[in-house]
Amino acid sequence: xxxxxxxxxxxxxxxxxxxxxxxxxxxxxxxxxxxxxxxxxxxxxxxxxxxxxxxxxxxxxxxxxxxxxxxxxxxxxxxxxxxxxxxxxxxxxxxxxxxxxxxxxxxxxxxxxxxxxxxxxxxxxxxxxxxxxxxxxxxxxxxxxxxxxxxxxxxxxxxxxxxxxxxxxxxxxxxx
Numbered sequence: 001x002x003x004x005x006x007x008x009x010x011x012x013x014x015x016x017x018x019x020x021x022x023x024x025x026x027x028x029x030x031x032x033x034x035x036x037x038x039x040x041x042x043x044x045x046x047x048x049x050x051x052x053x054x055x056x057x058x059x060x061x062x063x064x065x066x067x068x069x070x071x072x073x074x075x076x077x078x079x080x081x082x083x084x085x086x087x088x089x090x091x092x093x094x095x096x097x098x099x100x101x102x103x104x105x106x107x108x109x110x111x112x113x114x115x116x117x118x119x120x121x122x123x124x125x126x127x128x129x130x131x132x133x134x135x136x137x138x139x140x141x142x143x144x145x146x147x148x149x150x151x152x153x154x155x156x157x158x159x160x161x162x163x164x165x166x167x168x169x170x171x172x173x174x175x176x
Contacts, residue, residue, distance in 0.1 A: 016064035021057065081125050081160055092158050094118040094125070101127055101165075104153040110134070110142045112173065126164040127154075132171035143167040 080091040098116040105114045111131040119126050129150065133142055147165045155161055 013065060013068055016068060017061055020060040020064055079120075081120055081158075083160070090159075092160065094120055097125065097127070097154060097158065097160065100154055100157055101129060101150045104150050105129055105131060105146055108142070108146060108149070110137045111146060113171065124163045125160060126166065127162050128166045128168060130168045130170050132173050133169055134173045139169055143169070 079095070080093045081097065082089060082091045084090075098118050101116045101118075102114050105111055105116075111133055113130075113132040115130040117128045117130075119128070127150065129146065131146070133139060146167055150165055151162060
């Protein structure tokens, strides 16, 4: 979806540039444009006649890009988990949930170099925890403890029950 949005943004920019150039052409009288072209070919490179049309085109292109970038903001609703309670809607950012999980994982001495990634869709969230452990620990035991601790912390703090918590041990720590 992000690639499609990016492609549409590029196509929109190209379209706006073409529209700007077309409008600039329509605003200039054809005879005057022909005279300007003749004058440009007969004068030096830094002449004012050559700089003005280039500056106007550059300004229009810049304004188009700024307008497109202003209105083409990404959809932030997918970066939060939303639920209703008796008084209204609560939205908790994915970053907040990742931070809670990371803090809980850092509390365990057995894991280090912790990275988190949350995947959410339709207000269901799953979490991936990447960590390194020393060679002296039991990975299944540490993983189960880590999953239970994170699940409890996020449920107690936010009220959100994660669909799954995947622990990925992506390295074994060497001797200190």
